[in-house]
Amino acid sequence: MRRNAFTLVELLAVAALVGLVASVALVATTGVTAASRTMRVTAELRDLDGRARLLARNVGGAVLEVDTDTGAVVVTAHGDDEPALRVPLPEGFSARIVDTDGSSSIAIDPNGRSADYAVELRHPRGTIRWTIGGLTGQLQPAVDERGTVMP
8 A cells, every 4th residue: 555645643743843943043042143133232332432532522521321221321412401413222232331430430531631541331231341541542352241252
């Protein structure tokens, strides 16, 4: 006797295998997505320093700080009330900016110079911290909470 169709058991076995492979792929993709989101926010915050220095040179000074209402990192031009530059943070992320004196707002003078300061980015998978030289804007390597240097 010849069979021309699959049995119910064979179809259920194939469906179970497809479901297993899909769940493994979904778990792997979620980790990559979270890591890429963290790297994107880190890159945006690093870039914000350079943009803040350019703004300060053009408008006679600026202030870099974390907006306590929205949690976004903002740069406000000297004499303005509204931020000129803003980096919103995704849900689950928070940032802290601290200069060498412990102040949470960084004043950038008309020549684009500031005190040395550190940026701490908390995200669902941990914390990344990097420092920025106030005179040069040079970034020191980012370090996570285990002391691992980040790219």
